[in-house]
Amino acid sequence: MLHPDYQLRVQRIQAVLQQADIDALVIASNVNLLYIFGHIFSGLAFIPREGNAQFFIRRPQTLVQGEGVHGVRKIEQISEYVDTEKISSIALELDEQTYSDVQRQARLFPNASLHNATSILREVRRVKTPLEIEQIRQGAEQHVRAYSFIKGLYRSGMTDRDLQIEIERRMRQEGSVGLFRCFGTAMEIYMGSLLAGDNAAAPSPYDFALGGAGTTALPLGSNGTLLEQGMAVMIDMAGNYGVYYSDLTRTYSIGTLPDEAYRLHELSCRLHRDIMQQAHPGTLCADLYNECLAIVEAEGAKPYFMGTELQAQFVGHGLGLQINELPVLTGRSKDVLEEGMVIAFEPKFVLPKIGAVGIENTYLITASGAENLTPAPEEIIDLTK
Amino acid sequence: MLHPDYQLRVQRIQAVLQQADIDALVIASNVNLLYIFGHIFSGLAFIPREGNAQFFIRRPQTLVQGEGVHGVRKIEQISEYVDTEKISSIALELDEQTYSDVQRQARLFPNASLHNATSILREVRRVKTPLEIEQIRQGAEQHVRAYSFIKGLYRSGMTDRDLQIEIERRMRQEGSVGLFRCFGTAMEIYMGSLLAGDNAAAPSPYDFALGGAGTTALPLGSNGTLLEQGMAVMIDMAGNYGVYYSDLTRTYSIGTLPDEAYRLHELSCRLHRDIMQQAHPGTLCADLYNECLAIVEAEGAKPYFMGTELQAQFVGHGLGLQINELPVLTGRSKDVLEEGMVIAFEPKFVLPKIGAVGIENTYLITASGAENLTPAPEEIIDLTK
Numbered sequence: 001m002l003h004p005d006y007q008l009r010v011q012r013i014q015a016v017l018q019q020a021d022i023d024a025l026v027i028a029s030n031v032n033l034l035y036i037f038g039h040i041f042s043g044l045a046f047i048p049r050e051g052n053a054q055f056f057i058r059r060p061q062t063l064v065q066g067e068g069v070h071g072v073r074k075i076e077q078i079s080e081y082v083d084t085e086k087i088s089s090i091a092l093e094l095d096e097q098t099y100s101d102v103q104r105q106a107r108l109f110p111n112a113s114l115h116n117a118t119s120i121l122r123e124v125r126r127v128k129t130p131l132e133i134e135q136i137r138q139g140a141e142q143h144v145r146a147y148s149f150i151k152g153l154y155r156s157g158m159t160d161r162d163l164q165i166e167i168e169r170r171m172r173q174e175g176s177v178g179l180f181r182c183f184g185t186a187m188e189i190y191m192g193s194l195l196a197g198d199n200a201a202a203p204s205p206y207d208f209a210l211g212g213a214g215t216t217a218l219p220l221g222s223n224g225t226l227l228e229q230g231m232a233v234m235i236d237m238a239g240n241y242g243v244y245y246s247d248l249t250r251t252y253s254i255g256t257l258p259d260e261a262y263r264l265h266e267l268s269c270r271l272h273r274d275i276m277q278q279a280h281p282g283t284l285c286a287d288l289y290n291e292c293l294a295i296v297e298a299e300g301a302k303p304y305f306m307g308t309e310l311q312a313q314f315v316g317h318g319l320g321l322q323i324n325e326l327p328v329l330t331g332r333s334k335d336v337l338e339e340g341m342v343i344a345f346e347p348k349f350v351l352p353k354i355g356a357v358g359i360e361n362t363y364l365i366t367a368s369g370a371e372n373l374t375p376a377p378e379e380i381i382d383l384t385k
Numbered sequence: 386m387l388h389p390d391y392q393l394r395v396q397r398i399q400a401v402l403q404q405a406d407i408d409a410l411v412i413a414s415n416v417n418l419l420y421i422f423g424h425i426f427s428g429l430a431f432i433p434r435e436g437n438a439q440f441f442i443r444r445p446q447t448l449v450q451g452e453g454v455h456g457v458r459k460i461e462q463i464s465e466y467v468d469t470e471k472i473s474s475i476a477l478e479l480d481e482q483t484y485s486d487v488q489r490q491a492r493l494f495p496n497a498s499l500h501n502a503t504s505i506l507r508e509v510r511r512v513k514t515p516l517e518i519e520q521i522r523q524g525a526e527q528h529v530r531a532y533s534f535i536k537g538l539y540r541s542g543m544t545d546r547d548l549q550i551e552i553e554r555r556m557r558q559e560g561s562v563g564l565f566r567c568f569g570t571a572m573e574i575y576m577g578s579l580l581a582g583d584n585a586a587a588p589s590p591y592d593f594a595l596g597g598a599g600t601t602a603l604p605l606g607s608n609g610t611l612l613e614q615g616m617a618v619m620i621d622m623a624g625n626y627g628v629y630y631s632d633l634t635r636t637y638s639i640g641t642l643p644d645e646a647y648r649l650h651e652l653s654c655r656l657h658r659d660i661m662q663q664a665h666p667g668t669l670c671a672d673l674y675n676e677c678l679a680i681v682e683a684e685g686a687k688p689y690f691m692g693t694e695l696q697a698q699f700v701g702h703g704l705g706l707q708i709n710e711l712p713v714l715t716g717r718s719k720d721v722l723e724e725g726m727v728i729a730f731e732p733k734f735v736l737p738k739i740g741a742v743g744i745e746n747t748y749l750i751t752a753s754g755a756e757n758l759t760p761a762p763e764e765i766i767d768l769t770k
Contacts, residue, residue, distance in 0.1 A: 030573060030590075040604055042571060042590045059695065060588035060596070060604075092484070098570055099479040099487035100501070116485070162558075169554040173547075177602040178575035185483055185570070186427060188415060190563035203445035205415075205427045211445070217562040217628045219425055219445075243602045310444065 005131035091117035140373040142241035154383035160222035192237030200356035203310035232355030247344035249360030268358030285333040390516035476502035525758040527626035539768035545607035577622030578606040585741035588695035617740030632729035634745030653743030670718035
């Protein structure tokens with residue numbers, strides 16, 4: 001039997017279906033199956049606007065148990081259980097399933113108009129349920145613990161990639177599941193990002209906060225830069241300690257950095273204290289971004305904010321089953337913070353030749369404000385000491 | 386300037402467009418951009434049935450150089466360079482792009498009928514070009530080298546996951562890029578699969594040759610099984626040493642296995658020698674599968690072939706920029722081997738309680754036969770000795 005928390009998720013989806021006057025919603029993507037069923041399977045989940053969700057599982061058959069769970073050979077067998085001809089409007093995952101998959105799913109409902117389940121699910125998933133919050137909290141704790149080992153992994157003569165490999169191993173030992181899920185077919189990442197020196201400014205095709213040249217196969221993050229005296233090393237790696245994600249960035253140094261690096265790092269910490277930690281239910285996401293920008297401009301730090309060659313137009317984002325969820329903390333956002341949202345806040349600065357500085361924490365929005373789920377020392381840690 | 390090999394790829398695509406009477410083909414997926422341009426970017430590539438390919442790059446702008454490469458803010462600017470109204474048929478990546486992305490791309494060509502670029506590109510990509518073969522050969526060599534370190538990584542008391550983490554690290558040190566690309570939005574994998582004991586029989590939602598319970602977040606591969614005396618350990622990990630992939634499986638043991646395990650392992654090696662290594666241009670892929678099955682049945686090994694609870698219906702597959710390309714070596718295949726194809730052949734057996742045995746190699750189909758690109762000792766190696 002499913003944990004009652006999953007019933008709450010079904011109800012939240014059903015509330016949107018009723019409001020939008022849509023008969024049913026179908027889920028086939030791995031990430032949304034995790035959301036609605038707690039397990040990945042090949043098949044699909046059917047959420048009617050009223051009544052019980054039903055699950056049609058091709059494989060593995062070991063998951064076929066409990067009420068509303070049916071073993072099938074092909075998804076077309078849904079019509080043996082659901083009066084599909086009577087469905088007059090259906091929401092499918094238009095931003096997650098391929099064109100061909102959507103066409104096949106749409107044919108299951110020959111009389112239905114097509115709506116976007118991705119938008120609905122991304123809206124619903126913005127506000128986390130109690131079980132989700134518990135799992136995010138647990139993962140964030142493991143994430144913080146994994147960071148406590150980073151300093152001990154550095155050896156003189158390492159490249160950024162050498163250090164990253166040692167961190168990857170330690171994180172895996174601490175329970176990291178490896179695979180890192182992003183929203184959007186164009187987005188790819190492997191265990192996160194480690195940026196040192198000039199590579200922090202290298203633009204990438206992906207829409208993450210910072211880039212890094214990476215490799216031809218994965219143009220993101222570390223690129224073999226030798227870690228040298230005077231470099232900042234920004235570590236933004238693997239918060240995937242279970243089904244849910246957390247996001248945590250800390251800055252390290254090789255020896256002492258120029259004063260400007262410490263000043264901008266402290267500015268990032270101040271933005272956390274003065275802006276994000278003052279946020280609460282009702283705060284406009286656009287305000288969070290614009291207030292950051294105003295302070296950054298007043299401090300003369302705009303040319304370094306969120307990149308140099310290519311500057312990200314956001315300072316934070318929701319996260320959960322994927323690393324890039326809603327809301328996005330950008331100047332154009334219409335979103336308002338709500339209790340139960342989980343937000344990564346990451347004001348970062350890129351200093352030419354030196355690297356990136358600043359911190360990122362994951363916050364839970366509670367009735368009384370923003371709770372930091374990733375408390376860890378915030379100062380720049382010298383790896384050589 | 387692009388390596389002339391990319392021009393050959395454009396020509397192969399154009400030959401299909403001309404034969405199918407399609408005006409042009411558009412590429413937006415990362416994997417096909419790597420194929421046609423050698424780099425990932427945000428934007429799209431436009432291949433007309435005749436003339437030069439054109440590339441519309443949103444980011445990174447650092448890639449905007451050379452003839453036919455245009456920097457744009459949004460893909461709609463293609464109409465500034467191409468007479469899009471005159472296109473009467475367009476192939477888009479219907480099995481790789483989301484429904485919403487395809488709709489947006491289709492709107493760029495308001496008078497065009499829609500065709501499937503994914504099928505065309507998967508057909509074309511089956512036969513590798515000279516540069517691709519060179520890169521696959523190079524990656525396979527690094528893959529073989531990484532396997533030579535596996536034996537030294539085992540320590541008594543390890544779980545399957547502990548051993549996998551040590552192998553991951555060593556593979557990363559040998560140049561593994563980390564990220565592992567699969568075809569199909571439902572497919573996910575992280576650095577490959579390590580299966581020991583009963584976990585080798587656990588079915589998974591994914592369509593790989595074998596499963597393994599894995600974790601809730603990624604139900605595939607190792608699941609924390611303690612490596613104990615008498616277990617077979619099948620290692621099928623990370624052939625991602627560059628942009629191209631190779632596939633390589635070897636079987637290890639903890640101490641001595643029952644005779645049946647060695648018999649079935651030798652049967653797998655025999656299938657490689659007698660069937661795959663005898664394959665040549667013109668061989669039917671279905672014959673390769675059916676001949677395997679006939680020998681396996683004659684040896685009374687059918688109940689263990691490619692799984693027990695859930696048996697895969699194929700014994701090999703093409704690979705290249707993704708781990709699961711065409712052709713598939715299955716009984717239903719209509720494909721014929723051609724010179725330049727690269728095929729992973731993986732006859733495997735799962736023995737209840739013991740684990741999986743057998744080997745997998747990557748073969749290049751040449752004019753004279755199948756060349757093994759992953760030569761490495763094939764016998765079961767005892768990790769405790």
